[in-house]
Amino acid sequence: MSTSDDESTTPHVFYKDRPEWQDVQPIPSDEGPSPVVAIDYSEQFADVYNYIRGVINTGELSRRVLSLTCDAIGLNAANYTVWQLRRDVLEAIGVPKLIDESGLDKEFEKEFTFCEKMIENIQKNYQVWHHQKALVSWAVGYDESTKTMQVKNPEALDILFKRELQLTKDILSYDAKNYHAWQHRQWILSIFKDYSGELEYVNQLLTDDVRNNSAWNQRYFVFTSMQDFSQESLTEELNAVWEFVKVALCNESPWSYLRGLIRLAGDCRPTLQKEVVARCKPFVSKKEGTSVPMLGLYIEFIDDLLRNGEPDPEEFAEVVCLLEHMIKTIDPIRAKYWDYIMTKFVNAHGDSELDKFTKVEINA
């Protein structure tokens, strides 16, 4: 019996004309008396899926079903039922085996290659990536509930770890924001618990395109996975990120990252916020300082500092002025939002200024 890979290279013969399939009763789709959203299937599509329904009906889990699923997936890779049938067959015929230092079992290796080819062809599809995840889980004996792997041999694990990082890297080289690829990569990093090379990769992507928000998200994922959140490490990261901030001030991604970073801080949060405010000042005061995300963060940090510190009429006035500038001139699309922020800001600080003043008056 041919394996799935060989099958796709042979010229197509309808399953209904194949002698080796004569024992299977094909089942046409049952659409009911008056079909709706009826798809005008090609003859080949109908033929393959009639046999898929046929084998599901008999519960057959065999090598020929494996090759049938290959054709069915080729016609519609989003058919999750067929992918699950494929996994059921793989398990039934004993293909999945734990990896050892010499690599994957030969037949299991073929399944990896098949799935990787599918990923290459259809990069944005839930089923292909989920299948890859299932294969990796089998290969290392990963147990989701305990988050542990059966395979302990570091050499064996390293083979697979590198392979999956390379796969996602290859796919991200076509589209550096492919959500599925990032999700798979994060899963790999977290189950192998090795983030050591990831920051370097992120830096490379950010150097290629500093506006790649997926890379920024990955940076946060890495930072929160491996770092302590001491003032020292946060400051070091702030300095590293600032280099990217300066490159394009209107780029929202690093500003959001800075906000996220500083939220991780404990007692040193006000210190870091003051640091960012001070670094923004030269840009803010310039007339051409029209970066909306920068002004947004600047205003927010001043708001936070005012809430936890001494009132400062000068800063209060500056924020009100900046908000007006955003509403009227540089960010009218978000006018309602900035107006809402203005209301909150004035409610929080404007009245208290007045209150303090009145209290002093009364006490005097």
Next chain:
Amino acid sequence: MAARESSPCRKSQQKDKDGLTVVGLRSLEQLQNTVTQDEGKVTHTYLDQEEVESQILEIYLKCNKNAAKYKEFEITLQREKHIAFLRRGLKQLSDAYEALDASRPWLCYWILHSLNLLGVKLSKEECSNISKFLMKCQDPRTGGFGGGPYQMAHLAATYAALNALVSLGTDEALSVVDKESLLKFIISMKLPDGSFRMHRGGEVDVRAVYCAVVVAKLTNISLPNVDLFEGTAEWILRCQTYEGGFGGCPGMEAHGGYTFCAVAALILLNRIRLIDEDSLLRWLVHRQMAVEGGFQGRTNKLVDGCYSFWQGACFCLIGPILAEHGEVEKPSRWLLHNSALQEYVLICCQHHLGGLIDKPGKQRDYYHTCYTLSGLSAVQHQPDGTKLILDNASNELKKIHPVFNLTEESVEKALQYYYNSAHARATVSEEMEDTSEPSSV
């Protein structure tokens, strides 16, 4: 300081006695002032953005200069064309749709919900045919619905099938759902950490969680003495990112579709107060594109008509909690730029042959038709009960319920059927209590 609906516009606002306000287009000056700058750093992201933005700006410029001509086409909702496109798909689809052979309840839902938004009533016979087809997609052995007849039950297909049946709204349609096996299916998809799988052996993400919560709440199925969704809200909350939106699973980038699923599910679970609503709101408002007026799905990605709903509806979902948390009064308007979004949908997302699209130059499809129209409806209907319609009152769509993305009318009927009528009898729960161990949940 009053926020403007749209700064100096061509046309003054008109309000009629039904609380309907017609607004005009944004000014050209506003558009030209806010185009994306390369800041001396040209990257892929910038180039993609620049290309789309300049194409759309050009469309808006033409539209503004030649308003009378464009009024007839682009700014007017082409109801008849959209209805024809939808009706055709309801019957027959070309083999190009083979890729959606495992999403046929979705096709039903996208089309039926779009027709409802456009105020089209189907005949009894049509409703009956669709109900019978969806019945074929249900698997009473496992419970739930699959992507087509003979396909394995899947939570997203189940959500789509239910929403299609509720969109039909007939007793025959609503009676298709086998509640007892559906409950078993939902239980069988649940993981110990509170999340859900899409199907047996399938992937886990916020979509699956949203679908599970919606089908359980809408059809009124639950377990007595056991919380079917124990741990679920906590799992969803782990998906809120440092940006403020939600990712598909913990650690992943904030994304419009997943954010909608997370927020809507938390509302149904009555746990929405646990989110960081300030950072969610900040992330949401920044997803609206300054020139295009529509929404992007993620930071530094391109505008897409479908996010009119995924992001747009989130404003409707979090509006009430912003008011509740109290620093400001209940807003009478959603905190997005309403007319800009309507401009994007009507001027940039209508295919000239009917159906709606992602962005100019893209193919039409039923997914984009559904979500682009749904987003338009979400923002046309304001929190204070008034309506805000771009250009002319005939563009008004039926009001949606933002949690389910069904028309309000459909949701009312479904709730009446599943909660208040004889069909709502708690037989499911009672029987399950006898047959299942709560500890197995």
